[in-house]
Structure formats: C-alpha cells, structure tokens
Amino acid sequence: MEWIRQKLDQFKVPFNKGNKLEKYAPAINALDTFLYTPNHTTKKGAHVRDAVDLKRTMITVVLALIPALIFGMWNGGYQYLSQIQSEVGFMEALAHGAWKILPMIAVSYGVGLGIEFAFAIFRGHEVNEGYLVTGLLIPMIMPIDIPLWMVALSVIFAVVIGKEAFGGTGMNILNPALTARAFAFFAYPTFMSGNQVWVSEASNIDGVSGETILGTLAAAGKEAPNVTYSALDMFSGLIPGSIAETSTICILAGALILVLTKVGSWRIILSAFIGASVMALIFNALPNMGIEGNALTNFPWYQHLIIGGLSFGIVFMATDPVSAAQTLKGKWIYGFLIGFFAVMIRVFNPAYPEGIMLAILLMNVFAPAIDHYVIQANINRRKKRAVSASGQIKTAV
Amino acid sequence: MSKDIRIKRGLTLRLKGEAEKQVVEAPRSKTYAIKPPDFYSAVPKMAVKEGATVLAGDVLFFSKYDEKLTFTSPVSGTLKEIKRAEKRRIIEVIVDADPTDSFKDFGKMNATTSTAEAVRDRLFESGCGAFLNQRPYDIVASPEDTPKAIFISAVSTAPLSADIGFVLKDKVAAFQEGINALQKLTSGKIHLSVDDSSEAVLKGITGVELHKVTGPHPAGNVGVQIHKIDPINIGERVWTVGAEDVSIIGNVFLTGQYHPDRTIALCGSEAKDHKYYKIKIGANSSDLVGQVSDDVRIISGDVLTGTKLSNNQYIGFFNNTLTLIPEGNKYRMFGWLPFTYNNIHSHSKTSLSWLFPKKKYALTTNLNGEERALVVTGEMEEVLPMDIYPMQLLKACIAGDIEKMENLGIYEVAPEDFALIDYVNTSKLEAQDIIRLGLDLMITEVG
Numbered sequence: 001m002e003w004i005r006q007k008l009d010q011f012k013v014p015f016n017k018g019n020k021l022e023k024y025a026p027a028i029n030a031l032d033t034f035l036y037t038p039n040h041t042t043k044k045g046a047h048v049r050d051a052v053d054l055k056r057t058m059i060t061v062v063l064a065l066i067p068a069l070i071f072g073m074w075n076g077g078y079q080y081l082s083q084i085q086s087e088v089g090f091m092e093a094l095a096h097g098a099w100k101i102l103p104m105i106a107v108s109y110g111v112g113l114g115i116e117f118a119f120a121i122f123r124g125h126e127v128n129e130g131y132l133v134t135g136l137l138i139p140m141i142m143p144i145d146i147p148l149w150m151v152a153l154s155v156i157f158a159v160v161i162g163k164e165a166f167g168g169t170g171m172n173i174l175n176p177a178l179t180a181r182a183f184a185f186f187a188y189p190t191f192m193s194g195n196q197v198w199v200s201e202a203s204n205i206d207g208v209s210g211e212t213i214l215g216t217l218a219a220a221g222k223e224a225p226n227v228t229y230s231a232l233d234m235f236s237g238l239i240p241g242s243i244a245e246t247s248t249i250c251i252l253a254g255a256l257i258l259v260l261t262k263v264g265s266w267r268i269i270l271s272a273f274i275g276a277s278v279m280a281l282i283f284n285a286l287p288n289m290g291i292e293g294n295a296l297t298n299f300p301w302y303q304h305l306i307i308g309g310l311s312f313g314i315v316f317m318a319t320d321p322v323s324a325a326q327t328l329k330g331k332w333i334y335g336f337l338i339g340f341f342a343v344m345i346r347v348f349n350p351a352y353p354e355g356i357m358l359a360i361l362l363m364n365v366f367a368p369a370i371d372h373y374v375i376q377a378n379i380n381r382r383k384k385r386a387v388s389a390s391g392q393i394k395t396a397v
Numbered sequence: 398m399s400k401d402i403r404i405k406r407g408l409t410l411r412l413k414g415e416a417e418k419q420v421v422e423a424p425r426s427k428t429y430a431i432k433p434p435d436f437y438s439a440v441p442k443m444a445v446k447e448g449a450t451v452l453a454g455d456v457l458f459f460s461k462y463d464e465k466l467t468f469t470s471p472v473s474g475t476l477k478e479i480k481r482a483e484k485r486r487i488i489e490v491i492v493d494a495d496p497t498d499s500f501k502d503f504g505k506m507n508a509t510t511s512t513a514e515a516v517r518d519r520l521f522e523s524g525c526g527a528f529l530n531q532r533p534y535d536i537v538a539s540p541e542d543t544p545k546a547i548f549i550s551a552v553s554t555a556p557l558s559a560d561i562g563f564v565l566k567d568k569v570a571a572f573q574e575g576i577n578a579l580q581k582l583t584s585g586k587i588h589l590s591v592d593d594s595s596e597a598v599l600k601g602i603t604g605v606e607l608h609k610v611t612g613p614h615p616a617g618n619v620g621v622q623i624h625k626i627d628p629i630n631i632g633e634r635v636w637t638v639g640a641e642d643v644s645i646i647g648n649v650f651l652t653g654q655y656h657p658d659r660t661i662a663l664c665g666s667e668a669k670d671h672k673y674y675k676i677k678i679g680a681n682s683s684d685l686v687g688q689v690s691d692d693v694r695i696i697s698g699d700v701l702t703g704t705k706l707s708n709n710q711y712i713g714f715f716n717n718t719l720t721l722i723p724e725g726n727k728y729r730m731f732g733w734l735p736f737t738y739n740n741i742h743s744h745s746k747t748s749l750s751w752l753f754p755k756k757k758y759a760l761t762t763n764l765n766g767e768e769r770a771l772v773v774t775g776e777m778e779e780v781l782p783m784d785i786y787p788m789q790l791l792k793a794c795i796a797g798d799i800e801k802m803e804n805l806g807i808y809e810v811a812p813e814d815f816a817l818i819d820y821v822n823t824s825k826l827e828a829q830d831i832i833r834l835g836l837d838l839m840i841t842e843v844g
Binding site: 035 | 700705735760768771773820
C-alpha cells in the first residue's frame with residue numbers, strides 16, 4: 001500500500017506551502033486525510049493524544065443512521081408497491097426506495113460538500129467533517145417524492161445561511177439538517193405536507209393514498225380517528241412518513257450505537273422521551289378532568305412516542321452537540337423541553353401535524369440561554385465562596 | 398487530622414515502560430544547566446560571568462524584579478556558557494562540573510527554633526526559593542509574599558510518573574525539616590496529600606494537615622487537591638512545592654549546604670533501563686539515555702505535561718520523570734474508521750480499547766487527527782474533577798474575556814490541570830497552551 005502514499009505525496013506537491021496551488025490545499029487535504037490519518041505529531045501540550053478525532057465521531061453517527069436509512073429505502077418502496085400489487089418482494093421494495101433516495105443523497109452530498117470545500121478554501125481552514133452527517137440527514141427527513149432541485153436549494157440554504165453565515169462548523173445556532181427541512185417546509189409546503197406526499201407516487205396515481213397517522217389524527221378533530229395501523233406497525237415503521245423517520249426500532253438501534261459510543265448524549269435522548277411522555281400523559285388525562293379533548297389529545301401517550309418524526313428528531317437531531325445545550329444540567333432541561341414542546345405543537349397547531357422539527361429549532365435557539373443560567377449558578381457559587389472567605393479574614397483580623 | 402479526597406472523574410493512562418523500583422547512581426554529567434524558562438514569569442539577570450568559578454549553592458542568576466529570588470548552581474565548577482535565544486532571552490546557564498562538588502557553606506540552622514525572618518532569608522539565599530510556585534497563575538513565588546497556605550502533593554497519578562513514596566523513602570528526616578522551614582513562611586496550614594505508597598513513608602510527618610487522595614489522574618495534581626481542600630478565591634495566593642523539593646529545602650537547613658539531589662524515573666516504551674536514577678538537578682539527559690534517533694522523543698517530565706528534549710539537552714528543574722516514547726510521524730490508512738486501530742488508547746468509546754482496561758499501551762506522538770472546530774461537548778468535564786466548566790473557560794481564554802475568565806475560575810487552574818483535556822478532546826485543541834496564554838493575560842491585566 002506504500003505506493004498509494006507515494007503517489008499521493010507526489011500529487012500534493014503543487015499544493016504545498018509556497019507552491020502555486022497552495023490556497024486549494026484544504027480541498028486536497030480533505031481527500032488525503034480521508035485516505036490516511038496524517039503523520040502530524042504533537043508540537044505543544046500533551047505529547048500523546050487520544051485516537052479519536054472528529055472524522056471518527058462523525059462516521060460513528062453515519063453508522064448509527066444506516067439501519068434507519070436502509071429501512072427507509074425499503075419502506076419507501078413497500079408503502080407504494082403494497083398499494084398497487086398484492087405481493088411485494090424485499091428486493092423490489094428496496095430497489096424502488098433506493099431509486100428514489102440515492103439520487104437525493106448524491107445531490108445533498110454533492111451540493112453541500114461543494115459549498116463546504118469552497119468556504120474552506122476561501123477562509124483558509126481545513127474542511128470540517130460535520131457535513132458528513134448533515135448531508136445524510138437532510139434526505140432522510142424529506143418526503144420521498146421531493147424534487148431533487150428542492151433538496152439542492154434546501155442544502156444551499158442550510159449550509160450558507162444556517163451554518164457558514166455564523167462562522168462554520170461549531171458556531172451554528174440551529175441544527176443545519178433541520179434548517180434545510182424547515183426551509184423546504186415553508187418554501188414549498190405543497191411538497192412537504194398534506195396527505196399526498198408521504199407515499200411514493202401518491203400525488204400521481206389516484207389509487208395510492210399516503211396520509212400519515214398524525215395527519216389522520218389532526219383531520220379527525222373531535223371524531224373518532226380512523227387509524228388503521230397497529231402499535232406494532234408504528235414501532236416497526238410500516239407506516240407512511242418522511243424517508244427514515246418511521247421505524248422506531250431502527251432509530252433505537254441507532255440510538256444504541258450513539259449512546260454506547262458516547263457520541264450522542266443519553267441525557268438528551270432520555271429526557272426528551274420523558275418530556276414527550278409527560279406532555280402526552282397530561283393530554284391523555286384531560287377527559288378525567290372533564291375536558292373532552294380531541295383525537296390528538298386522546299391518542300395513547302406511548303403511541304405518541306412511536307409515530308411521526310419524534311424519535312428520529314430526538315435521537316439524531318436533538319443530540320447534535322453544536323446546537324444543543326453544552327452543560328450536563330442544561331442537557332436535561334433542553335431534552336425535556338424538546339419532547340414536551342414537540343407533543344404540544346402536535347396537539348395545538350393543526351397547521352403543523354408534526355411538532356418535533358419546530359420544537360428542536362425552538363430549543364436550539366434557547367440552548368445558550370439554558371447554559372447561561374446553569375453556568376451562572378457555578379459563577380454565583382464561586383462568588384459566594386470568595387465573599388465568605390474574605391469575611392473570615394476580616395473577622396480574624 | 399486528615400480529610401480524604403476521593404476523585405472520580407479523570408483518566409489513568411496505562412503506558413508501557415514503567416520504571417522498576419530500583420535506584421541506581423547515575424554517572425556524573427560533565428555539564429549541568431539551569432534553565433530560566435523552567436521558572437515561569439521570572440526574568441533572569443546574571444550574577445556571574447562566563448568563566449567564573451562557582452560552588453554548589455552560589456548564585457548563578459536572580460530575578461530582575463526581586464533580587465531576593467535567586468537561582469543557584471547545582472554543582473561546583475566553572476560557568477561555561479550562557480545560552481540565549483531570540484531577543485537575548487537566556488534559555489540555559491551551563492556549568493562545567495568539577496569531578497567532585499565543593500559546597501558553599503550557609504551554616505546549619507534549626508528551622509523550628511529560628512525566626513521566620515531568618516528561615517525565609519536562608520531559604521531564598523540558598524536558591525530554594527526556586528522550588529516555590531505560586532497559585533494562581535502557576536508562576537514563581539515572590540519572596541515578599543506570605544501565602545494563605547502551602548500545598549505539597551506526594552501523589553503520583555500522571556502516566557509513568559515517579560512513585561513519590563519510593564523517591565522519598567530515605568529522605569524522610571530532610572522532608573520533615575523542610576516542612577518545619579515552610580511552616581515559617583505561611584500564615585496558614587501546610588497541606589500534604591499522600592497516596593497509598595507515600596502514606597506509608599510520610600504518615601509520621603508533623604506540622605502538616607495530611608490528606609489521603611484516591612482516584613484516577615489528575616488526582617495527583619496539586620491544583621485539583623487545592624480545589625478540593627481550600628479553593629483559591631480572587632485575591633488569595635497559595636504556594637505549591639514538589640514533594641522531593643521539600644527534602645532538598647530540608648537538607649539546606651540540616652547540612653548548611655545546597656544538595657539538589659533528584660531521583661528520576663526513566664520510563665517509557667523506548668527507554669532501555671527502566672529504573673530510578675539519582676542525579677543532580679540540571680543533569681544532561683544523555684547521561685541516562687545516551688543518543689537517541691529521530692524516531693524517539695525524549696520528554697523531560699511525563700507524557701502529558703513534559704517538555705521535549707533533543708539529544709544532549711538538560712533535564713528540567715522540577716521533573717521527576719524522563720520519558721522516552723516513539724515519534725508518531727507515520728500515516729495510518731483509514732484511521733477514521735471507528736472500532737479500528739484499537740492498539741491506540743482512546744477515552745472515547747469509538748474505539749474498542751475500553752474493553753481492555755488493564756492493557757498497557759505504547760503510544761506514539763501522533764496527533765491522531767487534525768485540529769477542528771469545537772463540536773463534541775461533555776468530554777472535557779469527564780477528565781477535569783473540578784467544579785469548573787472547562788470548555789467555557791477555554792473559550793473565554795481564547796476570546797480574552799477577562800471578566801468571564803475570572804468568573805469561570807481561572808485563578809483555580811494551571812495548564813497541567815488541562816493536560817488530560819489536551820489528550821481526550823476530539824477537536825485536538827491545545828488546551829494547556831490556551832490556559833497558559835489566558836493566565837498570562839490575567840497577569841498583565843490584573844496582576
């Protein structure tokens with residue numbers, strides 16, 4: 001394998017310091033470091049360093065996304081094919097989904113990484129790996145039939161306005177993937193909501209219907225809702241929805257990878273599910289308090305957790321460390337409020353049947369405020385200690 | 398009376414090449430050097446010229462801002478060279494050593510019965526003031542100060558660091574006399590922290606408040622102990638002294654002579670004779686390790702906080718450890734794949750190395766990645782057992798926001814407390830460097 005290294009070193013010569021292509025070095029370095037962890041040694045500080053780096057961390061998240069992605073591809077095909085034919089083969093469904101989804105992923109990575117590389121060259125820093133995750137997340141939370149140019153536009157908006165405008169990776173306030181979805185949601189509502197978009201070809205073929213469970217519940221109002229899916233369907237993911245959000249079990253598999261590798265904060269995941277359960281339980285209790293409620297409030301609390309994008313958002317978006325709260329206590333509060341508001345928005349805002357996107361974006365904005373108060377408590381503790389210490393000295397004198 | 402300190406957060410790095418518990422007399426170096434950069438913030442002014450003859454204990458240079466703070470020759474001989482770097486900054490004062498030492502006679506003194514003034518003067522004129530460090534800021538102590546307390550850590554938790562109990566086992570009498578002397582310098586207490594090994598040796602020491610410390614690194618860092626025992630508030634000053642240094646101070650009072658004897662652990666996966674060596678402070682590294690190739694890094698100190706030495710450079714003033722590890726200037730294919738390269742230790746769970754908690758590693762100096770923006774949160778807190786938000790403090794230091802740094806506890810930290818953060822953080826941020834710059838800013842702005 002030594003020859004690959006030698007070829008690479010030869011290829012990199014024009015990009016070295018002082019040579020004419022120097023300013024394009026970040027682009028070439030990004031490709032090089034993808035093949036090889038560089039031979040850089042420690043120059044100051046600790047002489048040895050941990051094996052972990054940002055690439056490893058980000059790739060771990062990508063790994064965690066794979067189960068939900070594969071299931072999403074299969075389910076995308078299955079939801080469509082099962083309505084037009086009686087038997088659906090596994091490969092047939094997977095192929096139909098992949099045919100729809102792989103181009104979206106290609107567009108997302110192509111456009112997003114292009115912008116990232118351009119900014120890295122322009123600003124003269126190395127390419128950050130954050131987009132490896134964002135670029136996969138964006139197609140995974142879109143409806144299956146969304147046109148590719150909309151994906152591209154959403155990506156541009158998310159990366160330029162959502163991330164680079166704030167200074168790039170690590171500085172953004174909002175989760176970039178959700179920024180992309182929010183952009184598409186508000187710019188092209190007909191492609192992002194309603195009951196025609198959640199199953200492949202539903203808007204083209206009359207025989208295919210594709211309403212999400214939340215859509216059914218919201219439409220039912222005070223009537224008894226006609227939900228034809230069992231709780232097991234919801235948990236396993238055999239329901240219509242955004243590409244990868246449907247299968248709670250695959251998402252939990254991803255969550256397990258994130259929690260075991262400590263890449264995702266278990267505090268946020270757990271507290272968000274607690275928050276959602278608490279809100280849903282409060283709504284479930286309304287009839288006991290003499291308030292009639294509606295189909296959404298009376299929907300069993302545990303089923304609230306396994307439909308829509310709630311679990312996907314909690315596991316993969318709320319845990320984004322850059323836009324989440326950064327302190328341990330802050331993470332508990334941040335997660336809880338995300339779950340709490342997600343269910344609240346579902347119930348109170350019929351215009352948006354799913355609330356997790358807005359709940360996370362809302363809490364992204366409030367995360368610095370949560371951290372501020374947690375840190376302020378630490379500061380106050382220190383100041384109080386100083387005051388009591390100086391008091392002791394005075395009395396001693 | 399003792400108060401137990403149990404540290405939970407931290408990380409004990411297990412490395413290959415621990416020093417055997419066996420003390421060997423090292424050959425006497427031809428030249429010895431005292432390096433002014435070892436005494437942070439002191440501006441040296443030479444007291445003798447090149448070619449002058451000095452006794453062990455004669456002043457080589459002193460602090461420009463306080464003549465009382467002197468730095469004395471570890472051996473007798475002639476001053477060979479004053480090595481300077483850019484802006485004529487003195488970096489090494491090299492002494493050609495006589496075959497045997499002749500000592501400057503300070504006269505014996507009983508620290509317990511002498512006045513505080515006399516003890517203080519003796520300590521600083523013999524050059525022992527150099528062993529005193531001040532917190533906050535982690536700089537040399539000022540001879541005019543009376544610290545709130547003095548802290549001594551006899552706990553070794555840093556990777557491959559010398560076992561302080563073993564180092565001190567024949568120096569208990571001198572150590573006690575050193576404590577007696579230090580008692581005269583402070584208005585408060587002397588806090589001595591011990592682990593299992595040093596407790597066995599030091600439990601009879603009087604005049605100190607003894608603390609038993611258990612837990613992973615950085616439990617042995619004096620800064621962590623101060624934080625748990627009696628944290629530094631704004632406006633307060635404490636001093637810290639290395640454990641073996643206390644016995645050197647004691648020796649000055651017992652013998653009237655300056656004997657800077659250092660027991661140094663030679664360790665690391667690339668070292669050949671993993672033993673403890675008896676040297677004089679300022680000895681040349683080549684006496685212990687000879688000449689090493691470019692593929693080996695000599696570190697004066699431990700792998701987390703030490704300084705890199707080239708061949709024939711001199712061992713640092715305070716270091717009890719000399720570590721040799723391989724340089725990591727090699728490429729690794731697909732190093733970013735999780736769960737691969739498990740032979741490189743990782744605190745993160747993206748490597749399987751956590752499955753083998755007892756395994757010892759031969760780590761190289763490879764950075765294992767490149768510097769990136771701060772993304773991952775929560776990992777720094779896991780290795781800093783203090784009531785301090787490390788990431789926020791680092792950001793305040795980068796921004797130079799003095800009020801925020803003060804609020805977040807800059808006075809309670811030293812670069813060495815952030816050494817493990819250097820090690821574990823995913824973004825390869827140079828935390829020790831940032832804290833040092835932050836402390837420097839505080840010194841110039843606040844004083």
